[in-house]
Amino acid sequence: MSIRNLCSLFEPGSVAVIGASSRPDRIGYTVLNNMAECGFAGALWPVNPKYAELRGVPCYHRVSALPRAPELAVICTPPETVPGLIAELGARGTRAAVVLTPGLSEARSGGKNLRQAMLDAARPHRLRILGPGGIGLLAPHAGLNASMAQVGAQPGKIAFVSQSGMLMAAVLDWARQQGIGFSRVISLGEGTDIDMGDLLDFLAGDSDTTAIVMHMESVSNARKFMSAARMAARGKPVIVMKAGREGDDKVIDAAIRRAGMLRVYSSADLFDAVETVARARPLRGERLAIISNGGSLGQLADDALRWRGVRQATLSAPTQRRLEQMKPAPMVAQGTLVVGGEATPERYAAVLDALIQEPQVDALLLIHAPSTAAASADVARVLAPMAKAASKSVLSCWLGGAGATVARETFAEAGLPCYDTPEKATRAFLQIAQYQRNQALLIEVPAQAPPAPERSAARAIVDAALAQGITALSREDSQAVLAAYGIPLAAPLRRRGEGSGGAAADGAAPADGELRSNVRSDIQLRVAVRIDPVFGPAISFGQGGPAALAVDDRAVGLPPLNMVLARDVVARTRVARLLADHSEAICRVLIQVAELAVDIGELAVLEIDPLLAGAGGVRVQDARIELGPRRAEASLAIRPYPQELEQDVAWQGETLLLRPIRPEDAPAHLRFFAALHADDVRMRFFTAMRELPPAQLARLTQIDYDRAMAFIATRSGADGQPETLGVVRAVADPDNQRAEFAIVVRSDLKGKGLGVVLFEKLVAYFRERGTRELWGETLSENTGMQRLIKRFGGTVTPSAEPGVVELLLRLQQK
Numbered sequence: 001m002s003i004r005n006l007c008s009l010f011e012p013g014s015v016a017v018i019g020a021s022s023r024p025d026r027i028g029y030t031v032l033n034n035m036a037e038c039g040f041a042g043a044l045w046p047v048n049p050k051y052a053e054l055r056g057v058p059c060y061h062r063v064s065a066l067p068r069a070p071e072l073a074v075i076c077t078p079p080e081t082v083p084g085l086i087a088e089l090g091a092r093g094t095r096a097a098v099v100l101t102p103g104l105s106e107a108r109s110g111g112k113n114l115r116q117a118m119l120d121a122a123r124p125h126r127l128r129i130l131g132p133g134g135i136g137l138l139a140p141h142a143g144l145n146a147s148m149a150q151v152g153a154q155p156g157k158i159a160f161v162s163q164s165g166m167l168m169a170a171v172l173d174w175a176r177q178q179g180i181g182f183s184r185v186i187s188l189g190e191g192t193d194i195d196m197g198d199l200l201d202f203l204a205g206d207s208d209t210t211a212i213v214m215h216m217e218s219v220s221n222a223r224k225f226m227s228a229a230r231m232a233a234r235g236k237p238v239i240v241m242k243a244g245r246e247g248d249d250k251v252i253d254a255a256i257r258r259a260g261m262l263r264v265y266s267s268a269d270l271f272d273a274v275e276t277v278a279r280a281r282p283l284r285g286e287r288l289a290i291i292s293n294g295g296s297l298g299q300l301a302d303d304a305l306r307w308r309g310v311r312q313a314t315l316s317a318p319t320q321r322r323l324e325q326m327k328p329a330p331m332v333a334q335g336t337l338v339v340g341g342e343a344t345p346e347r348y349a350a351v352l353d354a355l356i357q358e359p360q361v362d363a364l365l366l367i368h369a370p371s372t373a374a375a376s377a378d379v380a381r382v383l384a385p386m387a388k389a390a391s392k393s394v395l396s397c398w399l400g401g402a403g404a405t406v407a408r409e410t411f412a413e414a415g416l417p418c419y420d421t422p423e424k425a426t427r428a429f430l431q432i433a434q435y436q437r438n439q440a441l442l443i444e445v446p447a448q449a450p451p452a453p454e455r456s457a458a459r460a461i462v463d464a465a466l467a468q469g470i471t472a473l474s475r476e477d478s479q480a481v482l483a484a485y486g487i488p489l490a491a492p493l494r495r496r497g498e499g500s501g502g503a504a505a506d507g508a509a510p511a512d513g514e515l516r517s518n519v520r521s522d523i524q525l526r527v528a529v530r531i532d533p534v535f536g537p538a539i540s541f542g543q544g545g546p547a548a549l550a551v552d553d554r555a556v557g558l559p560p561l562n563m564v565l566a567r568d569v570v571a572r573t574r575v576a577r578l579l580a581d582h583s584e585a586i587c588r589v590l591i592q593v594a595e596l597a598v599d600i601g602e603l604a605v606l607e608i609d610p611l612l613a614g615a616g617g618v619r620v621q622d623a624r625i626e627l628g629p630r631r632a633e634a635s636l637a638i639r640p641y642p643q644e645l646e647q648d649v650a651w652q653g654e655t656l657l658l659r660p661i662r663p664e665d666a667p668a669h670l671r672f673f674a675a676l677h678a679d680d681v682r683m684r685f686f687t688a689m690r691e692l693p694p695a696q697l698a699r700l701t702q703i704d705y706d707r708a709m710a711f712i713a714t715r716s717g718a719d720g721q722p723e724t725l726g727v728v729r730a731v732a733d734p735d736n737q738r739a740e741f742a743i744v745v746r747s748d749l750k751g752k753g754l755g756v757v758l759f760e761k762l763v764a765y766f767r768e769r770g771t772r773e774l775w776g777e778t779l780s781e782n783t784g785m786q787r788l789i790k791r792f793g794g795t796v797t798p799s800a801e802p803g804v805v806e807l808l809l810r811l812q813q814k
Helices: 006-010 027-037 079-092 114-125 165-178 196-204 222-235 249-258 267-279 295-307 317-324 345-357 376-389 402-413 422-443 455-467 475-484 512-521 545-549 563-571 574-578 583-599 663-674 678-685 694-701 754-769 783-791
Strands: 014-018 043-047 072-075 096-099 128-130 136-139 144-147 155-162 182-187 211-216 238-242 262-264 288-292 331-333 336-338 363-368 393-398 523-532 536-543 554-557 603-614 617-620 623-627 647-651 654-660 708-716 722-732 738-745 773-779 795-798 804-810
Touching: 006 096, 006 128, 006 136, 006 196, 014 027, 027 043, 027 144, 072 079, 079 096, 079 114, 114 128, 155 165, 155 196, 155 267, 165 182, 165 267, 196 211, 196 222, 211 267, 222 238, 222 249, 222 422, 238 249, 238 267, 249 262, 249 422, 249 536, 249 554, 249 563, 262 267, 262 422, 267 422, 288 295, 288 345, 295 331, 295 336, 295 363, 295 422, 317 345, 345 363, 345 376, 363 376, 363 422, 376 393, 376 402, 393 402, 393 422, 422 563, 455 475, 455 583, 455 623, 475 583, 475 623, 523 545, 523 574, 523 583, 536 545, 536 563, 536 574, 536 583, 545 603, 554 563, 563 583, 583 603, 583 617, 647 754, 654 754, 663 694, 663 708, 663 722, 678 738, 678 773, 708 754, 722 754, 738 754, 754 773, 754 783, 773 783, 783 795, 783 804
Parallel strands: 014 043, 014 072, 072 096, 096 128, 155 182, 155 211, 211 238, 238 262, 288 336, 288 363, 363 393, 738 773
Antiparallel strands: 136 144, 136 182, 331 336, 523 536, 523 603, 536 554, 603 617, 603 623, 647 654, 654 708, 708 722, 722 738, 773 804, 795 804
């Protein structure tokens, strides 16, 4: 759906509890009590014909008797009453409702499913519904507890979204004990109207939320979910626990990584992730140093690191000398600095200070067990101010009873992450590191893509097979399709219809014995495409041949792929250690297979096994392709590059190519930015910038084509390299009501009509998309931009911000 009217859900000025009750066994009793006791400053209206008043406030007999339309209604009545109540509320002007009533999916009335009847009643009024089912929502900053949770929530900066009401209740209980607060806590229920994608879109722009934690059981709309998740994860940490392992769980992993989020695998990890997200600082790298007063405790943490292939930081020579001069000097046991059971708080502080200053350490883990020399509480009081002031993240583990509890409280009050076992603390560090690796996939600039494949040849083979009712392509046709996409083959193709003794199309094939000899000396790999029921085509890579039967060494990526994403897929397999000399060629094969999966909507199965890597290079030994019904383009979780939008245009006596921007345009975009005059940069970005930071370059060139569009005017420069002459871009809101646009033309080409050509392309695209209006801001002195918008029939009005004007162009007549 969209984020329309979600502000009424989270920040209402009035709330009606429909089905409020004085009976403790009723949902309406709990909801009314929660609302009455959470500090809500707005109007609270109980609705139930059985009561004249509840909790000392008037109780209304029906919705029509309310003083005015409530901004939010919480419905706790039987299933058969819900559709009628939704219709009545919508007609009065209510824009959001929490339906706590369970069982609407199973119940029917007049031959109609009650859940669908509820949606039908809401649609004409654009009334948004959370649920049905679940336990509701809390927005502590707004004093809102529209839930039947037994425990409330303190204000904080973390949003928690759960598809399990029971897990949400457990998290609330745990967070209260830990002193962790929330911006929003939401039980999704059945997610019939408001789903996970809607909430991600809302929370991405929510100023009260700095991190999002999600418990997810299923995804209903993969493309919407991925677009929303990628948008949210670019701005704030998003942590996901996916419950249920039906289907290929590696596809879920691929989707979460691709969106820049972090996945955890258990409720315990989810609780710890809340702690970590709330309090840990970003890492500058993955070099962790461990301090402990016991060697065995440090070893537990070190073992956990090594099991994940991570080693502790190596200290520089100056830091080693500084530590050696301490009396007594700390011991080093398997990389851990052991201060000893006799260490005083002051000795701890000296070692901690040395490691805080160490440039080769990115994060610290402090592990302390009770000792006679230093009580945990005393150590924490000395170290907490130092850890809080440090520029790097300091995680801590306090073991023991009452003293450890005081120590944890001391660190928690300082806003520092702390854990009760070394393994949990180490796992938290690894979570932060993995999250930052996933984030890097969002901002890293890919290398140039391989040449475009011969799509028409592959299309012809597929069409011919389908015309004959063939769904399983022959070995020769399967190889021909791969060859059309530039995927190298181990042997020349045979002509279609020739047997094993026939001549090959391009020469004689190697003898069988020679092939077997080559296979024995090569690494055997496997590349496959399967169609996931939710996320569509998924590309899997790993070990091939007989060895693949013994171990599931594979990683999965979602198309489309580029070199950066393909390298990530390869690097996540164990066999990657053997492929250093062939990694780039293998990545090219993965990219080409991903292109094939995007282009051929009828592809049901593609299996390359083995893909050989050895002295003869990387090449396909055997492959099979199966076809099925054609999938819609929307079945792809991530919209691929929209090649159909490319257009040649005449300009100033030459032909330019107008096309959507691609990640591979990053080098040309840097050259384009460097050619802009300082005033043009200031007009476009509202600030002086001498160069584009890598993260901003990635945001400008790696766009989500499902939500945004950027068209560039490009041509081949004098040096043969592509050059960008101008760019126009816009990002639509989730409701597709308004798209914010910006345009800039290379400074030496201004005044020649290129801006008009680019803006016309953008206007046509968003008008066709159904977007209602284009909107933008520019400096008052930017008269060229103001003339441009007026030329297309738009308006210019002063902004509330001094020196800025707003630009508006309506695209639809209605």
